[in-house]
Amino acid sequence: xxxxxxxxxxxxxxxxxxxxxxxxxxxxxxxxxxxxxxxxxxxxxxxxxxxxxxxxxxxxxxxxxxxxxxxxxxxxxxxxxxxxxxxxxxxxxxxxxxxxxxxxxxxxxxxxxxxxxxxxxxxxxxxxxxxxxxxxxxxxxxxxxxxxxxxxxxxxxxxxxxxxxxxxxxxxxxxxxxxxxxxxxxxxxxxxxxxxxxxxxxxxxxxxxxxxxxxxxxxxxxxxxxxxxxxxxxxxxxxxxxxxxxxxxxxxxxxxxxxxxxxxxxxxxxxxxxxxxxxxxxxxxxxxxxxxxxxxxxxxxxxxxxxxxxxxxxxxxxxxxxxxxxxxxxxxxxxxxxxxxxxxxxxxxxxxxxxxxxxxxxxxxxxxxxxxxxxxxxxxxxxxxxxxxxxxxxxxxxxxxxxxxxxxxxxxxxxxxxxxxxxxxxxxxxxxxxxxxxxxxxxxxxxxxxxxxxxxxxxxxxxxxxxxxxxxxxxxxxxxxxxxxxxxxxxxxxxxxxxxxxxxxxxxxxxxxxxxxxxxxxxxxxxxxxxxxxxxxxxxxxxxxxxxxxxxxxxxxxxxxxxxxxxxxxxxxxxxxxxxxxxxxxxxxxxxxxxxxxxxxxxxxxxxxxxxxxxxxxxxxxxxxxxxxxxxxxxxxxxxxxxxxxxxxxxxxxxxxxxxxxxxxxxxxxxxxxxxxxxxxxxxxxxxxxxxxxxxxxxxxxxxxxxxxxxxxxxxxxxxxxxxxxxxxxxxxxxxxxxxxxxxxxxxxxxxxxxxxxxxxxxxxxxxxxxxxxxxxxxxxxxxxxxxxxxxxxxxxxxxxxxxxxxxxxxxxxxxxxxxxxxxxxxxxxxxxxxxxxxxxxxxxxxxxxxxxxxxxxxxxxxxxxxxxxxxxxxxxxxxxxxxxxxxxxxxx
Ligand SMILES: Cc1ncc(C[n+]2csc(CCOP(=O)(O)OP(=O)(O)O)c2C)c(N)n1
Ligand SMILES: [Mg+2]
Numbered sequence: 001x002x003x004x005x006x007x008x009x010x011x012x013x014x015x016x017x018x019x020x021x022x023x024x025x026x027x028x029x030x031x032x033x034x035x036x037x038x039x040x041x042x043x044x045x046x047x048x049x050x051x052x053x054x055x056x057x058x059x060x061x062x063x064x065x066x067x068x069x070x071x072x073x074x075x076x077x078x079x080x081x082x083x084x085x086x087x088x089x090x091x092x093x094x095x096x097x098x099x100x101x102x103x104x105x106x107x108x109x110x111x112x113x114x115x116x117x118x119x120x121x122x123x124x125x126x127x128x129x130x131x132x133x134x135x136x137x138x139x140x141x142x143x144x145x146x147x148x149x150x151x152x153x154x155x156x157x158x159x160x161x162x163x164x165x166x167x168x169x170x171x172x173x174x175x176x177x178x179x180x181x182x183x184x185x186x187x188x189x190x191x192x193x194x195x196x197x198x199x200x201x202x203x204x205x206x207x208x209x210x211x212x213x214x215x216x217x218x219x220x221x222x223x224x225x226x227x228x229x230x231x232x233x234x235x236x237x238x239x240x241x242x243x244x245x246x247x248x249x250x251x252x253x254x255x256x257x258x259x260x261x262x263x264x265x266x267x268x269x270x271x272x273x274x275x276x277x278x279x280x281x282x283x284x285x286x287x288x289x290x291x292x293x294x295x296x297x298x299x300x301x302x303x304x305x306x307x308x309x310x311x312x313x314x315x316x317x318x319x320x321x322x323x324x325x326x327x328x329x330x331x332x333x334x335x336x337x338x339x340x341x342x343x344x345x346x347x348x349x350x351x352x353x354x355x356x357x358x359x360x361x362x363x364x365x366x367x368x369x370x371x372x373x374x375x376x377x378x379x380x381x382x383x384x385x386x387x388x389x390x391x392x393x394x395x396x397x398x399x400x401x402x403x404x405x406x407x408x409x410x411x412x413x414x415x416x417x418x419x420x421x422x423x424x425x426x427x428x429x430x431x432x433x434x435x436x437x438x439x440x441x442x443x444x445x446x447x448x449x450x451x452x453x454x455x456x457x458x459x460x461x462x463x464x465x466x467x468x469x470x471x472x473x474x475x476x477x478x479x480x481x482x483x484x485x486x487x488x489x490x491x492x493x494x495x496x497x498x499x500x501x502x503x504x505x506x507x508x509x510x511x512x513x514x515x516x517x518x519x520x521x522x523x524x525x526x527x528x529x530x531x532x533x534x535x536x537x538x539x540x541x542x543x544x545x546x547x548x549x550x551x552x553x554x555x556x557x558x559x560x561x562x563x564x565x566x567x568x569x570x571x572x573x574x575x576x577x578x579x580x581x582x583x584x585x586x587x588x589x590x591x592x593x594x595x596x597x598x599x600x601x602x603x604x605x606x607x608x609x610x611x612x613x614x615x616x617x618x619x620x621x622x623x624x625x626x627x628x629x630x631x632x633x634x635x636x637x638x639x640x641x642x643x644x645x646x647x648x649x650x651x652x653x654x655x656x657x658x659x660x661x662x663x664x665x666x667x668x669x670x671x672x673x674x675x676x677x678x679x680x681x682x683x684x685x686x687x688x689x690x691x692x693x694x695x696x697x698x699x700x701x702x703x704x705x706x707x708x709x710x711x712x713x714x715x716x717x718x719x720x721x722x723x724x725x726x727x728x729x730x731x732x733x734x735x736x737x738x739x740x741x742x743x744x745x746x747x748x749x750x751x752x753x754x755x756x757x758x759x760x761x762x763x764x765x766x767x768x769x770x771x772x773x774x775x776x777x778x779x780x781x782x783x784x785x786x787x788x789x790x791x792x793x794x795x796x797x798x799x800x801x802x803x804x805x806x807x808x809x810x811x812x813x814x815x816x817x818x819x820x821x822x823x824x825x826x827x828x829x830x831x832x833x834x835x836x837x838x839x840x841x842x843x844x845x846x847x848x849x850x851x852x853x854x855x856x857x858x859x860x861x862x863x864x865x866x867x868x869x870x871x872x873x874x875x876x877x878x879x880x881x882x883x884x885x886x887x888x889x890x891x892x893x
Contacts, residue, residue: 001062001313001316001317002015002018002019002022003312003313003314004019004311004312005312005348007019025037025040028040034071059284059285059288059289060281060284060285060288061284061296062313062316062317062319062320063278063280063281063296063298063316063319063320064296064298064299064307064316064319065296065297065298065299065367065373066294066295066296066297066377067295067297067373067376067377067380069301069304069307072372072373072376073375073376073379073380075371075372075375075376076127076375077126077127077371077375077459078455079371079372081451081452081455082122082123082126082371082455083371084451084452084455085122085126085157085452085453085455085456086118086119086122087429087430087431088153088157088431088444088445088446088452089118089122089150089153089154089157090114090115090118090150090153090400090425090429091153091425091426091429091431091433091444092153092156092157092166092443092444092445093111093114093118093149093150093152093153094111094149094401094417094422094425094441095153095166095441095442095443095444096109096149096152096153096166096167096169096443097109097110097111097149097169097415098111098415098416098417098422098441099167099169099441099443100167100169100170100171100415101415101416102416102441103167103171104170104171107170107171108170108181108415109149109169109170109181109415110146110147110149110412110413110415111149111398111401111405111414111415111417112397112398112401112405112411112412112414113144113146113147113234113263113265113397113412114146114147114148114149114150115396115397115398115399115400115401115405115406116263116265116368116395116396116397116398116399117144117147117150117232117263117368117395118150118399118400119368119369119370119371119374119395120232120261120263120368120374120393120395121143121147121150121151121154121232122371123371123374123375123378124141124230124261124378125154125459125460125467126455126456126459126460127375127378127459127463128230128378128382128463129141129230129463129467130227130228130463130464130467131460131463131464131465131466131467131469132464132465132469132471132473132592133464133465136225136227136464137222137225137227137592137593138227138464138467139227139228139229139230139467140193140194140206140209140227140228140229140230140592141193141194141229141230141232141467141468142194142196142202142203142205142206142229142230142231142232143183143194143196143232143468144196144202144232144233144234144237144263145182145183145195145196145197145198145202146182146197146234147232147263148179148180148181148182148183148197149169151183151468152165152166152169152179153166155191155466156443156445157445157453157456158456158457158460158466159448160466161179162176163443163445164176165177165178165179166179166443167443169181172187180192181197182195182196182197183195183196183197183468184197184621185470185621185622185623186620186621186622186623186659186688188470189470189623190469190470190471191468191469191470192468192470193468193469193470193591193592193622194206194468194622195618195621195622196232198614198617198618199234199236199237199240199243200237200240200241200242200243201242201614201615201618202231202232202233202237203231203233203237203240203242203243203244203260204242204243204245204246204577204578204581204615205581205584205585205615205618206229206230206231206258206260207231207246207247207249207250207255207258207578207581208246208249208578208581208582208584208585209229209581209585209592210229210250210255210257210258210388211249211250211253211255211582211585212582212585212586212589213225213227213229213257213593214253214255214257214545215521215543215570216589216593216595216597218543218545218565218566219518219543219566219567219568220566221518221519221595221597222593222595226257227257228257228258228259228382229257229258229259230259230261231258231259231260231261232261232263233260233261233262233263234262234263234265234268235262235263235264235265235266235267235268235273235279235280235283236267236268236269236273237268238262238273238279238283239268239273242577244286245575245577245578246575246577246578246581247286247287247290247292247388248290248291249578250290250292250387250388251290251291251292251387251388252291253545254386254387254545255387255388256384256385256386256387256388256389257388258388258389259378259381259382259388259389259390259391260287260292260388260389260390260391261390261391261393262283262390262391262392262393263368263393263395264279264280264283264368264392264393264394264395265368265394265395265396265397266279266324266327266328266394266397267328267397267407267409267411267412268412269412269413270409270412271409272324272325272328272409273324274323274324275323275324275325275328276323276324276325277323277324278320278323278324279324280296280298280392280394281320283390283392284296284392287390291387292387292388292389292390293381293384293386293387293388293389293390294389294390294392295377295380295381295389295390295391295392296367296392297367297368297373297374297377297391297392297393297394298366298367298392298393298394299366299367299373299394300364300365300366300367300369300370300373301365301370301372301373302363302364302365302370303364306352306353309352310352314346314348314349315349315352318342318343318345318346318349319342321345322341322342326341328407330342331396331406331407332403332406332407332408334358334362335356335357335358335359335360335361335362335363336358338358338361338362339353339356339358339361366394366395366396367393367394368393368394368395369395369396369399374393377391377393378391397411397412398411398414400425400428400429401414401417401421401425402417402420402421402424402425403424404421405417405421419438419439422438422439422441423438426438431444470591471591472590472591472686473590473591473592473593473594474589474590474591474593474594474595474596475594476596476683476684476685476686477515477516477596477679477683477684478515478684479513479515479516479684480680481513481516481676481679481680482676484509484510484513484676485506485509485672485673485675485676487509488502488505488506488668488669488671488672488702489668489669489672489673489704489705490669490704490705491668491669491701491702491703491704491705492668492701492702493701494701495701495702496699496700496701497668497699497700497701497702498695498696498697498698498699498700499665499666499667499668499671499695499696499738499739500531500532500631500632500695500696500697501532501699502667502668502671502672502695502702503629503668503671503675503693503695504531504532504533504535504536505668506668506671506672506675507520507522507533507536507600508535508536508539510675511536511539511540511568516598516679516683518568519595519596519597519598520568520597520598520600521568521570521582521586521597521598521599521600521626522536522540522568522569522570522600522602523569523570523572523579523582523583523586523599523600523601523602524569524570524571524572524579524601524602524603525572525573525574525575525576525578525579525603525604525607526571526572526573526574527602527603527604527631528569528571528602530604530631530632531602531631531632531695533602534559535559536569537559537560537561537562537569538558538559538560538562540567540568540569541562541563541564541566541567541568541569542561542562542563542564542567542569542571543563543564543565543566543567543568543569543570543571544563544564544565544567545565546565547563547564547565548562548563548564570582570586576603576607576608576611576612577611577612577615579601579603580601580612580615580616580619581615582599582601583599583601583619583624583626583628584615584618584619584622584624586598586599586626587599587619587622587624587625587626587690588622588623588624588625590625590683591623596683598625598626598627598679598682598683599625599626599627600626600627600629601626601627601628601629602629602631603628603629603630603631604630604631604632604645604647605630605631605632605633605634605647605650605694606644606645606646606647606649606650608628608630608650608692609649609650609653609654610647610649610650610653613653616628616657616660617656617657619690620657620658620659620660620690623659623688624690625682625683625688625689625690626682626690626691627675627678627690627691627692627693628690628691628692628693629692629693629694629695630647630650630692630693630694630695631694631695631697632645632647632696632697633647633650633664633694633695633696633738633810634646634647634648634694634696634698634738634739634740634810634811635647635648635810635811635832635836635844635848636740636810636832636841636844636845636847636848636850637696637697637698637738637739637740637810637841638696638697639839639840639841639844640838640839640840641836641838642836642837642838643835643836643837643838644836645836646836646837646844647694648810648811648812648831648832648833648834648836648848649811649812650692650694650811651664651692651694651767651768651809651811651812651815652811652812652814652815654692654768655768655771659688659689659690660689660690660691660692660768661678661689661690661691661692661766661768661769662691662692662693662766662768662769663691663692663693663694663765663766663769664693664694664737664738664764664765664766664767664809664810664811665693665694665695665713665738665763665765666736666737666738666739666741666742666763666765667702667703667705667741667763668702669702669703669704669705669713670705670713670763670765671693671695673705673710673713673714674691674693674713674714674765675691675693677714678691694738696738696739698739698841700739700742706718706720712765712797713763713765714765714769715766715769715770715773715793716764716765716766716767716768716769716770716773716793716794717735717762717763717764717765717766717770717793717794717797718762718763718765718797719760719761719762719797720741720745720761720762720763721745721748721760721761722760722761723748723752723758723759723760724752724758725752725758726758727758728756728757728758729868730755730756730757730758730803730863730868730869731757731758731759731802731803731804732751732757732758732759732760732803732804732805732806732859732862732863733759733760733762733798733801733802733803733804733805733806733823734747734748734759734760734761734762734806734807734808734855734859735761735762735764735805735806735807735808735809735816735827736761736762736763736764736807736808736809737763737764737765737767737808737809737810737811737815738809738810739810740808740809740810740845740850741761741763743808743845743850743851743852743855744761744808744852744855745761746852746855747759747808747852747853747855747856747859748761750852750853750856750881751856751859751860754856754877754880755856755860755869755873755877757803757859757860757863758803759803759859760801762797764807764809764816767809767815767816767818767819770792770793770794770818770819770822771818771819773792773793773794774792774793774794774795774818774819774821774822777789777790777791777792777793778792792822794819794822794823795822795823795824798822798823798824799824800824801823801824803863804825804828804859804862804863804865804866804868805820805823805824805825805826805827805828805862806827806828806829806830806855806858806859806862807827807828807829807830808829808830808831808850808854808855809830809831809832809850810831810832810850811831811832812831812832812833813829813830813831813833814831815829815831816829816831817829825866828858828859828861828862830848830849830850830854830855830858831848831850832848832850832890833890833891834848834889834890834891834892834893835893847887847890848890849890853881853882853883854881854883856877856881857874857877857878857881857883860873860874860877861874
């Protein structure tokens with residue numbers, strides 16, 4: 001930037017002319033017309049383009065506060081009392097972590113993240129975060145996970161948590177309960193609303209939360225409100241693709257209900273976030289480029305007089321030159337060092353600070369630690385209209401924790417402080433507690449009627465109550481939906497349909513239901529046509545906050561691409577991470593908004609657990625309800641697509657998620673039974689569950705539901721087709737799942753007609769359910785050694801079942817192997833371990849050895865092992881069934 005000092009009249013003509021323009025511009029600003037100044041710049045920019053002069057692109061503004069102190073909203077609060085409250089929260093947060101680690105070495109916890117974010121949180125808690133009340137839906141606040149100690153400490157001061165609970169931070173199993181390390185709604189369902197600790201998930205979930213609020217409003221499911229979504233994000237956390245990956249959605253959708261606050265302490269765990277660069281400037285460019293309102297809050301009020309003197313932009317220029325690694329150094333260095341290295345670069349800068357002592361220079365506060373600056377930034381953010389806002393607040397990691405910790409690279413994992421550091425803390429913040437309390441690091445809560453405690457409570461009262469606080473606000477649904485699903489129980493009468501088609505027909509029917517129809521939220525990541533869901537476009541419309549501003553190319557067709565403001569389908573585009581974030585928002589609306597939305601997220605099954613398993617884990621933590629539908633599932637059922645697409649994994653990857661019920665159904669009636677029961681359990685009975693159902697694209701006739709199979713379908717297995725004759729000496733029990741069940745049924749016929757083996761066929765709808773039931777029974781038996789033992793459901797089904805046991809599925813062999821020990825004689829498992837292939841279904845099933853031939857052959861082999869048949873029978877079968885004994889192992893091929 002040119003300054004007056006650069007202009008030497010008559011020397012360089014150009015500079016003089018440039019300076020004249022700048023002076024004219026300054027005059028407009030000095031007249032108090034910033035709007036006009038902006039317009040002039042815009043008009044000149046447009047003029048330049050029209051005249052063919054390229055306009056220089058600048059994603060960044062100088063390294064100064066976006067809000068000039070002249071335009072700052074005045075701080076509406078009592079700064080002194082606010083400071084006292086903050087000190088108390090800081091102390092108790094510190095005490096909590098230090099005590100926990102004195103009691104139990106290595107229990108962990110973080111001091112430094114909260115040290116940096118305390119002021120940002122406190123301004124929010126005292127002045128901005130509105131609680132959920134019966135009258136107002138409240139703000140949704142995603143709090144930076146590693147700063148949890150500060151949130152607990154505040155709740156303790158508010159009287160919501162006891163000293164005992166604080167004492168048991170990170171020791172949740174102690175009598176009286178403890179506190180979870182991070183925000184976990186599962187572990188603290190009355191407290192935490194949003195799990196944020198896996199870096200990147202909080203930010204993306206908050207974006208889709210803000211969008212879902214608009215969706216609910218545009219669809220008339222809730223009244224419009226000015227409720228906000230606040231997301232507190234670490235600067236290191238912005239490296240996660242999820243953090244920045246969806247920011248353009250927020251600006252495209254004009255989500256001015258969304259506020260990101262990035263805690264720019266310039267450090268992550270190991271060291272600086274951008275030692276050789278500028279994280280604040282980098283983020284500014286990214287967010288501005290994406291269309292966000294960016295508020296940089298870098299410098300505290302102490303800097304205002306200096307910037308006032310900086311009429312020529314020298315200081316701003318110098319501050320923009322210093323890299324973050326150097327800024328971090330200033331935190332640990334003396335005032336003299338700062339004088340030399342910041343201001344020493346130019347004698348004019350040195351002059352600016354000649355009246356400042358070194359101590360004053362060292363103490364110059366950063367924006368994120370100045371309540372006035374933060375208040376002004378937050379106020380500007382909540383008042384801003386038309387786009388989301390990000391506040392980039394400069395802070396110091398480990399702020400207030402003493403020289404050995406503040407700004408050091410080791411600060412992140414600091415859990416202990418020596419007595420000197422504790423005393424230093426007390427002195428620095430003017431904490432009025434006794435010396436012995438300092439040494440003991442005792443929790444400290446002044447009397448309720450002390451001015452600071454009253455202030456804290458009054459502030460919260462004005463904002464409607466406490467935050468965070470989780471409460472289930474929806475009333476349970478009451479309907480019985482047996483009738484709604486009954487048509488799917490009777491078979492397709494010769495018509496061949498796939499389970500995907502059957503499911504879509506059910507979805508269509510649910511959408512028309514008077515009670516649940518409007519609550520259904522279909523979510524697709526650009527895959528609706530793959531699943532034959534395009535008929536829904538026209539039926540319920542695709543949600544678009546702007547309606548449809550164009551005439552779709554297929555307008556004259558029945559199933560045209562209909563976008564509508566009240567559209568019901570969330571067509572998310574190609575983002576499984578975004579879609580599952582919508583799923584979580586919709587599946588937790590029963591708590592956050594008191595609305596029982598029922599999400600159905602339908603996606604390519606390989607790109608579900610494999611791609612976004614951590615978000616699915618967060619869904620479970622959040623007590624999400626709803627249905628995940630893995631479409632075009634099955635390693636051999638999805639023909640042609642090959643290695644990356646063919647899913648034989650998801651049912652294994654679904655195993656660890658405790659609240660998830662995973663099903664691999666073969667028939668429409670099974671799906672209908674599962675979905676009907678699922679809605680009942682989740683929304684009528686209020687259970688904290690969600691469902692994963694795989695659906696396939698192989699068309700076949702859907703049979704009628706066998707009588708008495710309902711319980712078995714839900715529990716995980718039932719006998720679908722008994723052997724034709726139970727008299728045969730050679731017996732087998734065959735298990736099939738999903739579309740492989742039909743291979744098993746074919747094997748049953750081969751075995752009967754060619755080898756006189758009478759086999760019962762079981763449909764195993766859920767290995768996960770069977771496994772869960774089995775381990776629960778085993779555990780109960782272990783703990784009740786003298787009582788009548790519980791029998792796992794698998795054992796109950798198969799008690800006395802004759803013959804050998806063979807299972808085949810389109811997933812890994814691990815699934816049947818898991819339940820093998822509860823069957824009378826162990827299971828021979830067939831599955832699809834290995835990489836997929838581009839091939840036809842028949843070739844794939846041969847390659848993975850899960851077709852009827854291999855099932856029959858494996859059964860005969862099992863009978864041979866049991867000594868029930870001669871080797872010659874197996875030899876003959878090898879020929880008859882054309883089994884290639886030399887074929888390569890699909891696992892390693
Ligand atoms: C997905 C994921 N990866 C790694 C971690 C471990 N981790 C916890 S905090 C942290 C550093 C955080 O840095 P930043 O986001 O800058 O937050 P700060 O503590 O500096 O405020 C890391 C790597 C995590 N929690 N989640
Ligand atoms: Mg950081």
